[in-house]
Amino acid sequence: MTDTLINGEIKNTISVLDRGLQYGDGLFETMAVCNGKISLWDAHWERLTYGCKQLSMPLPDKETIEKEIDLICDKNKDQIKYIIKLIVTRGEAERGYRFSNEQNITRILTSHSWPDYPKEYQTEGVAVRYCETTLSENKRLAGIKHLNRLEQILARNEWDSDEFQEGLMLTISGDVVDGTMSNIFAVKDNIIFTPSLTLCGVAGVMRKTIINLSKDLGISIFEKTFTKSELEQADELFLTNSLFGIWSVRKIAKTRFTKVGEVTKKLQEELVKIRCK
Amino acid sequence: MTDTLINGEIKNTISVLDRGLQYGDGLFETMAVCNGKISLWDAHWERLTYGCKQLSMPLPDKETIEKEIDLICDKNKDQIKYIIKLIVTRGEAERGYRFSNEQNITRILTSHSWPDYPKEYQTEGVAVRYCETTLSENKRLAGIKHLNRLEQILARNEWDSDEFQEGLMLTISGDVVDGTMSNIFAVKDNIIFTPSLTLCGVAGVMRKTIINLSKDLGISIFEKTFTKSELEQADELFLTNSLFGIWSVRKIAKTRFTKVGEVTKKLQEELVKIRCK
Numbered sequence: 380m381t382d383t384l385i386n387g388e389i390k391n392t393i394s395v396l397d398r399g400l401q402y403g404d405g406l407f408e409t410m411a412v413c414n415g416k417i418s419l420w421d422a423h424w425e426r427l428t429y430g431c432k433q434l435s436m437p438l439p440d441k442e443t444i445e446k447e448i449d450l451i452c453d454k455n456k457d458q459i460k461y462i463i464k465l466i467v468t469r470g471e472a473e474r475g476y477r478f479s480n481e482q483n484i485t486r487i488l489t490s491h492s493w494p495d496y497p498k499e500y501q502t503e504g505v506a507v508r509y510c511e512t513t514l515s516e517n518k519r520l521a522g523i524k525h526l527n528r529l530e531q532i533l534a535r536n537e538w539d540s541d542e543f544q545e546g547l548m549l550t551i552s553g554d555v556v557d558g559t560m561s562n563i564f565a566v567k568d569n570i571i572f573t574p575s576l577t578l579c580g581v582a583g584v585m586r587k588t589i590i591n592l593s594k595d596l597g598i599s600i601f602e603k604t605f606t607k608s609e610l611e612q613a614d615e616l617f618l619t620n621s622l623f624g625i626w627s628v629r630k631i632a633k634t635r636f637t638k639v640g641e642v643t644k645k646l647q648e649e650l651v652k653i654r655c656k
Numbered sequence: 657m658t659d660t661l662i663n664g665e666i667k668n669t670i671s672v673l674d675r676g677l678q679y680g681d682g683l684f685e686t687m688a689v690c691n692g693k694i695s696l697w698d699a700h701w702e703r704l705t706y707g708c709k710q711l712s713m714p715l716p717d718k719e720t721i722e723k724e725i726d727l728i729c730d731k732n733k734d735q736i737k738y739i740i741k742l743i744v745t746r747g748e749a750e751r752g753y754r755f756s757n758e759q760n761i762t763r764i765l766t767s768h769s770w771p772d773y774p775k776e777y778q779t780e781g782v783a784v785r786y787c788e789t790t791l792s793e794n795k796r797l798a799g800i801k802h803l804n805r806l807e808q809i810l811a812r813n814e815w816d817s818d819e820f821q822e823g824l825m826l827t828i829s830g831d832v833v834d835g836t837m838s839n840i841f842a843v844k845d846n847i848i849f850t851p852s853l854t855l856c857g858v859a860g861v862m863r864k865t866i867i868n869l870s871k872d873l874g875i876s877i878f879e880k881t882f883t884k885s886e887l888e889q890a891d892e893l894f895l896t897n898s899l900f901g902i903w904s905v906r907k908i909a910k911t912r913f914t915k916v917g918e919v920t921k922k923l924q925e926e927l928v929k930i931r932c933k
Contacts, residue, residue, distance in 0.1 A: 381673070393670065394669055402803060402806070402809055476811075476837065478809065516792055517790060517792040517807060519810055520806060526677075528680060530794060532711075560753065579792075
């Protein structure tokens with residue numbers, strides 16, 4: 380399935396002069412649709428808003444995008460779960476990095492089938508490796524979901540087998556930051572820790588949801604810098620993303636975790652309640 | 657003027673599912689056309705080849721691209737000077753960072769008018785500022801001209817006035833790397849120095865041409881790391897890029913250079929001889 384709306388029009392091509400293609404000059408959100416509604420829409424919109432601010436890009440009109448999303452949802456009424464991806468670029472322009480004050484933003488909405496992840500990734504956990512491709516640091520781009528994704532691409536393509544379900548990315552100095560498509564959390568003595576993302580990494584919408592959820596449940600949660608060995612000494616590890624929610628980690632490099640931890644399980648149970656209501 | 661050929665077809669739109677748009681997953685070359693011929697084509701092709709290797713992307717067929725360039729040149733016979741830009745992306749694909757072994761590369765060729773730079777930029781020099789946007793370091797991406805250009809975009813848009821013609825970008829640790837659209841060279845005691853680009857920056861085709869030209873002329877030239885103050889203590893400074901060739905620097909931040917230096921002048925004269933033959 381792919382429905383595509385570009386600036387509200389049903390079409391599936393854009394101009395080669397769009398800055399999204401020319402320079403990766405834009406942002407995106409990959410969103411779960413459950414029962415005809417975007418899951419965690421407010422959090423996605425909030426991240427997009429912050430991204431536009433960081434890139435000095437005008438924020439598109441929220442109501443317009445909501446109407447366009449409704450159009451796609453109407454068309455897919457028979458689907459229980461699928462994905463809507465929103466791309467916002469700085470629009471079509473003349474050659475050159477400079478942009479004018481009058482930016483004609485391009486809005487692209489596409490729908491995609493729900494990914495077919497085995498249920499065991501949640502209930503039994505996934506195996507994770509460390510990637511050699513490092514994440515570079517730039518505080519202006521840290522946290523936002525921009526279209527410059529070569530580092531994640533190179534990292535994700537370091538392995539091809541099904542032995543690992545995710546790869547963790549580190550800075551040059553060896554701090555663990557996030558997965559190629561997820562954020563990581565560690566539990567130690569019933570306290571949750573997750574890497575701080577002030578210099579690099581993507582601040583996932585599910586990451587934020589889990590931070591808020593933990594606080595609501597009275598579980599202490601902190602952002603900090605992480606080494607590999609600190610991660611491997613945790614009692615529980617789990618990954619989050621907007622689509623799969625929470626995956627427990629059963630193996631990281633050579634360290635094994637024998638079962639899904641209690642804190643992870645609790646969060647998985649509570650997440651179900653707030654996710655698709 | 658914009659002629660566009662996509663995979664050899666005359667059209668000017670690409671699929672929204674192209675990885676060039678989705679993730680900036682590709683490379684580009686911006687090339688000067690003089691008298692119906694691409695200037696420094698071999699050097700452009702060599703950089704593209706290296707870029708494809710670094711991104712694990714198949715190299716497109718050289719002859720095919722040369723034929724497509726010829727088509728555009730034939731159509732623009734009446735133009736003495738213009739630009740052809742080549743973009744190569746990893747092609748259309750399903751959502752996700754992972755790529756398959758069978759990548760259907762997208763080739764995009766566009767023609768653009770020659771930029772209208774005043775002659776004085778060469779003969780009298782330009783004013784240069786330092787940018788606040790830093791360049792992040794990743795040895796896998798260093799040197800190549802990939803489509804992830806948000807850092808250059810943010811840097812170029814730090815100033816809007818005509819007071820400065822270029823901005824220099826530094827690493828977090830304060831090393832000068834390159835300009836937003838050019839490379840920088842410093843002359844001290846008749847020896848030329850240019851920042852080494854092993855961790856970041858774009859290895860310009862003109863940069864390489866100047867390095868080779870200097871060697872041919874018997875002038876010593878070295879790559880090294882640079883601080884701002886080392887740069888400001890140089891006898892001569894100049895910028896290079898494929899389109900404008902060599903611009904002398906007459907002012908950097910608060911440091912002024914009274915006239916175009918002898919080494920710069922010599923290189924400008926020699927470059928003319930090899931550039932558009």
